[in-house]
Amino acid sequence: MKALVYTEPGKVEVRDVPVADGKPGAVKIRMHYCGICGTDIGIVGGKHPRAKAPLVLGHEFVGTIEEVREGSGRFKPGDRVVAYPLISCGHCLPCRTGNPHVCDTLKLIGIDQDGCIAEYAWIDEDVLFKLPETMSNTTAALVEPLAVVVRSMHQAHFELLDSAVVTGAGPIGILTAIVLKHSGASRIIISDVDEARLSLCKQFGFETVNAREASIVDYVRQSTNGEGVDIVFECSGVESAAAEMTKLARIGGMICMTGIHKAPRPVDLRDMNFKEQILIGSRVYTKREFEMSVAYAASIAADLEKVITQTVPLTKAEGVFDMIADPTVNTVKVLVDCQA
Structure with a gap:
């Protein structure tokens, strides 16, 4: 064969x-x-x-x-x-x-x-x-790959009308946003540097941020009156996303590590303390x-x-x-x- x-x-x-x-x-x-x-x-x-x-x-x-x-x-x-x-x-x-x-x-x-x-x-x-x-x-x-997303939704304790940021519009990131849409998320923001992938995301009705051209942190801060979102799904595995994810989640918010990082990353632990955020891993299913x-x-x-x-x-x-x-x-x- x-x-x-x-x-x-x-x-x-x-x-x-x-x-x-x-x-x-x-x-x-x-x-x-x-x-x-x-x-x-x-x-x-x-x-x-x-x-x-x-x-x-x-x-x-x-x-x-x-x-x-x-x-x-x-x-x-x-x-x-x-x-x-x-x-x-x-x-x-x-x-x-x-x-x-x-x-x-x-x-x-x-x-x-x-x-x-x-x-x-x-x-x-x-x-x-x-x-x-x-x-x-x-x-x-x-x-x-859908099972990977189902696991991360469970790990993040998603609830109806939660708002979410998805960092990374690869297959897992886009599938995460699709599941959020069908699960009743109130708002879905997805970031990436690939405009073609972001164009596909727009077809689903997601808010998009091209991280090569604009700051996802500034976008979320301005569009949420400085509050942040309920859940951040980190699906990119890149260093900049690890540095920014605590800035995107609200006080008491959840950060779910869906993407696998291949090396240790700097994370702002002060944010996690002062904002009492929760960081949780999600591996497979x-x-x-x-x-x-x-x-x-x-x-x-x-x-x-x-x-x-x-x-x-x-x-x-x-x-x-x-x-x-x-x-x-x-x-x-x-x-x-x-x-x-």
């Missing part, structure tokens, strides 16, 4: 690879689509500490079951599924106390073992979730939140589809990371068509 393989830093290849045999309880899945995410970009850039070449990339996938190997009877050939891609040890303190999604040795499909930007893969059935018949395959490919995201994706499918900007055939996917890095190509969420 064909698969997109990370071969060395800066290089991926479409290779013919064998279909790994499945153990009892696994199912063989014919892949339809798999999304490219920031983690994949980091792997290809040689910046992920665990991902080792050669590695089949991809963990945001949707496919149809073709074969079941001594399964439980919950799945059958023809079922369309998505997969919770986290792999936990089951023995560490987080696992023993009901938090396996932050396992001490957390692993993921597509990082610590071969992933699913491929024509086929064998996946354990206990991580699979069946899709509603009415959900498109392209919408289903966004269930995994629980299995229950992933399951919730399957149903939720069906209800907001029309907006999710607008985030998909490009679909690339697997046979031509060797250039997908160059395309994403090209500033002249306006990408938000890119899917690989695993059967094309």
Whole structure:
């Protein structure tokens, strides 16, 4: 079968690879689509500490079951599924106390073992979730990043009519703003330096600030009479956002770290003291939140589809990371068509 393989830093290849045999309880899945995410970009850039070449990339996938190997009877050939891609040890303190999604040795499909930007893969059935018949395959490919947002909403204790700032209009930032819209936020302000992404945000009705041209801190201060917003979702992972986020949240406000920062950042702890703000982390998602995201994706499918900007055939996917890095190509969420 064909698969997109990370071969060395800066290089991926479409290779013919064998279909790994499945153990009892696994199912063989014919892949339809798999999304490219920031983690994949980091792997290809040689910046992920665990991902080792050669590695089949991809963990945001949707496919149809073709074969079941001594399964439980919950799945059958023809079922369309998505997969919770986290792999936990089951023995560490987080696992023993009901938090396996932050396992001490957390692993993921597509990082610590071969992933699913491929024509086929064998996946354990206990991580699979069946899709509603009415959900498109392209919408289903966004269930995994949507689960990241569902987790951050829970971590931030979002309440109806809360106002929010989202820093970073990448796929997770835009999905966060979409979920805020559907959850009843009173106001949604999103900042980025990419005007094309901000233009998409305007189509959803979000207030936008181009951080290259204006100060998000000044904008929020002026437009809230100096009070700030209820919740800040930091989705950019950049140093300037970490420095500014305490200026954006109100007294008693919440700051949710959705984006992953790759290095320590300066944060104004004086603001947190004087304004009694709450700073909380959000890493991935629980299995229950992933399951919730399957149903939720069906209800907001029309907006999710607008985030998909490009679909690339697997046979031509060797250039997908160059395309994403090209500033002249306006990408938000890119899917690989695993059967094309």
